Amino acid sequence: MSQQTVNGDAFENLLREERRFPPSPDFAAAANVHEDIYAAAEDRTAFWADQARTRLTWSKDFEETLDWSDAPFAKWFVGGKVNAAYNALDRHVENGLGDRVAIHFEGEPGDTETITYADLTERVKRAANAFESLGVQEGDRVAVYLPMIPEAVVTMLACARIGAVHSVVFGGFSADALRSRIDDAEAKLVVTADGTYRRGKPSSLKPAVDDALAEPGHTVEHVVVVRRNGQDIAWTEGRDLHWTELLDAASPEHTAVGHDSEHPLFILYTSGTTGKPKGILHTTGGYLTQTAYTHSVVFDLKPESDVYWCTADIGWVTGHSYITYAPLINGATQVMYEGTPDSPHQGRWWEIVEKYKVSILYTAPTAIRTMMKWGSDIPAKYDLSSIRLLGSVGEPINPEAWMWYREVIGGSGGKAEPAPIVDTWWQTETGAIMIAPLPGVTATKPGSAQVPIPGIAVDVVDESGNSVPNGHGGFLVIREPWPAMLRTIWGDPERYKDTYWSRFDGMYFAGDGAKKDDDGDIWLLGRVDDVMNVSGHRLSTTEIESALVSHEWVAEAAVVGAADPTTGQAVVAFVILRGEAEIPDGEDASAALRAHVGKEIGPIAKPKHVLVVPELPKTRSGKIMRRLLKDVAEGRDPGDATTLADPSVMQQIAADLRK
Numbered sequence: 193m194s195q196q197t198v199n200g201d202a203f204e205n206l207l208r209e210e211r212r213f214p215p216s217p218d219f220a221a222a223a224n225v226h227e228d229i230y231a232a233a234e235d236r237t238a239f240w241a242d243q244a245r246t247r248l249t250w251s252k253d254f255e256e257t258l259d260w261s262d263a264p265f266a267k268w269f270v271g272g273k274v275n276a277a278y279n280a281l282d283r284h285v286e287n288g289l290g291d292r293v294a295i296h297f298e299g300e301p302g303d304t305e306t307i308t309y310a311d312l313t314e315r316v317k318r319a320a321n322a323f324e325s326l327g328v329q330e331g332d333r334v335a336v337y338l339p340m341i342p343e344a345v346v347t348m349l350a351c352a353r354i355g356a357v358h359s360v361v362f363g364g365f366s367a368d369a370l371r372s373r374i375d376d377a378e379a380k381l382v383v384t385a386d387g388t389y390r391r392g393k394p395s396s397l398k399p400a401v402d403d404a405l406a407e408p409g410h411t412v413e414h415v416v417v418v419r420r421n422g423q424d425i426a427w428t429e430g431r432d433l434h435w436t437e438l439l440d441a442a443s444p445e446h447t448a449v450g451h452d453s454e455h456p457l458f459i460l461y462t463s464g465t466t467g468k469p470k471g472i473l474h475t476t477g478g479y480l481t482q483t484a485y486t487h488s489v490v491f492d493l494k495p496e497s498d499v500y501w502c503t504a505d506i507g508w509v510t511g512h513s514y515i516t517y518a519p520l521i522n523g524a525t526q527v528m529y530e531g532t533p534d535s536p537h538q539g540r541w542w543e544i545v546e547k548y549k550v551s552i553l554y555t556a557p558t559a560i561r562t563m564m565k566w567g568s569d570i571p572a573k574y575d576l577s578s579i580r581l582l583g584s585v586g587e588p589i590n591p592e593a594w595m596w597y598r599e600v601i602g603g604s605g606g607k608a609e610p611a612p613i614v615d616t617w618w619q620t621e622t623g624a625i626m627i628a629p630l631p632g633v634t635a636t637k638p639g640s641a642q643v644p645i646p647g648i649a650v651d652v653v654d655e656s657g658n659s660v661p662n663g664h665g666g667f668l669v670i671r672e673p674w675p676a677m678l679r680t681i682w683g684d685p686e687r688y689k690d691t692y693w694s695r696f697d698g699m700y701f702a703g704d705g706a707k708k709d710d711d712g713d714i715w716l717l718g719r720v721d722d723v724m725n726v727s728g729h730r731l732s733t734t735e736i737e738s739a740l741v742s743h744e745w746v747a748e749a750a751v752v753g754a755a756d757p758t759t760g761q762a763v764v765a766f767v768i769l770r771g772e773a774e775i776p777d778g779e780d781a782s783a784a785l786r787a788h789v790g791k792e793i794g795p796i797a798k799p800k801h802v803l804v805v806p807e808l809p810k811t812r813s814g815k816i817m818r819r820l821l822k823d824v825a826e827g828r829d830p831g832d833a834t835t836l837a838d839p840s841v842m843q844q845i846a847a848d849l850r851k
């Protein structure tokens with residue numbers, strides 16, 4: 193049963209989840225932290241101050257841990273100065289770790305690159321000099337539209353080094369989406385690549401940048417282009433520059449200066465409940481502290497011996513926090529993979545785990561369910577005995593997928609004790625993990641993210657904001673400010689207050705439904721707003737509806753996220769065509785509209801189904817009843833339709849669907 197639906201039945205089943213997996217005595221004994229960390233974190237401010245000072249090297253110590261006087265606008269580690277790139281790179285080299293591998297890069301076609309901390313430091317210094325030579329200064333914004341290649345990490349860290357604010361745009365977003373993000377942040381520079389590889393074929397990125405910048409009126413002065421797949425690309429003289437030429441010409445020496453703890457580090461756009469994506473702003477000191485801390489305690493990272501692999505794309509927050517920043521700050525060795533899990537065969541991931549002896553794997557439930565579908569015999573062909581910890585993020589993980597992950601991946605090779613699983617709940621806005629078991633401390637439960645990490649105050653409240661007792665459900669909130677919290681929505685502080693701080697007095701509203709079980713453990717039950725979660729990617733129903741309505745054939749559109757066994761949710765669109773729509777003979781309206789959404793927003797937003805309907809179910813006041821559409825999209829009988837202005841509409845739609 194899907195956990196996406198916040199309904200009683202699903203939860204009743206979960207409540208009967210009796211399985212518990214306490215840490216093995218060996219794991220517990222060697223773990224980075226123990227039970228006493230919870231008590232140590234009770235004095236929250238002192239705890240975070242201590243984390244900030246032990247995890248990071250500050251060029252100037254801070255004077256005040258938290259300034260919440262202008263709530264909900266937080267300032268953490270006030271007066272401190274810190275450089276993210278220095279912490280991720282230079283200090284390790286200074287400590288004699290220059291030869292340690294920072295990144296094992298595995299390209300989709302099979303090319304590889306081993307990059308040590310010394311190499312990465314030099315590349316970032318060169319890139320920092322190169323960007324400065326292009327006039328990029330502290331506070332300027334840089335848009336990054338790159339595939340999963342080391343240059344993505346180099347670019348982000350070079351920006352951080354000079355205090356420029358990066359805004360990474362996922363490569364699966366369209367030219368239009370890229371342009372709106374460039375405009376919103378007023379980016380001065382764009383860093384991109386000719387393209388990448390997808391399922392064995394070259395795929396392009398640069399043409400989208402050219403399209404995005406075709407219309408005048410933008411703020412971009414230069415486009416730096418990494419050559420990845422060598423395809424032919426258009427070139428705008430004067431504006432476009434070659435990455436290699438620029439870096440080769442730049443000096444390998446660059447001194448990192450400390451930036452204010454509250455200096456903006458990056459903007460990352462995420463779907464909201466209205467059409468316009470929100471530019472989530474993260475700053476430096478607090479973000480780095482909490483990402484580094486969680487990466488160490490939740491993944492039990494041993495930097496000298498672990499090989500860590502997070503399969504996320506750099507275009508999402510998981511790639512920011514748990515590829516670019518935390519692992520490098522913690523001096524880890526990580527794997528970075530460019531391509532898809534089934535290229536050239538469905539065992540590619542496991543081949544990579546075997547090859548690099550990956551010990552910590554962090555991925556998403558949608559990937560786990562896909563691998564499950566492909567069959568256990570595929571991972572069984574590889575030696576996965578190096579794996580000692582597994583992480584999950586992005587959406588609720590159903591207990592069946594959790595058990596498969598534990599037994600088939602974590603228990604592979606006949607291990608006496610399968611690797612512990614950490615299900616981590618967090619968001620673009622929270623910047624770092626907020627709810628997760630601690631391996632070595634918590635007895636894990638399949639399907640539940642369980643407990644707030646030490647230092648974080650999470651609760652589940654009812655409509656009026658009262659904490660619910662165990663065994664009950666409601667809305668997930670965060671009661672106290674936390675170091676990695678978003679600071680605002682770029683250019684829109686009012687929207688920041690409205691979206692997150694107005695629903696419940698003095699509490700951060702996450703937009704997720706949740707329940708507490710009889711032990712007080714937290715179960716995440718999916719979004720309670722108009723945000724869908726497809727393969728762990730956030731998509732806004734309103735944004736897709738607007739894209740559909742922008743097509744000349746469409747009069748009206750309603751989009752719902754319907755439960756899907758692999759992707760968690762799937763986008764299903766219901767559209768009413770205009771009477772005068774002239775659809776050419778032989779043209780499939782649904783296919784054309786799917787493609788249109790792909791062009792407007794990006795392939796990830798393409799609806800799985802577009803259903804052309806004669807009417808949409810509306811209340812007498814004209815509100816579209818999405819709940820009923822969700823029922824039909826999920827194959828249920830739409831229940832009570834009596835509040836509809838025209839109760840026969842649903843019968844018509846259901847009849848159409850059956851055809």
Ligand code: WTA
Pocket residue numbers: 462508509510584585586587588589615616617618619620621641702703704716717718719725728729730
């Ligand atoms: C969902 C991804 C259940 C949730 C880091 C949240 C989860 C949204 C989990 C944020 C989890 C993330 N269990 N649901 N372990 N992790 N979510 O901003 O709905 O891309 O609000 O950040 O994903 O998605 P975002």
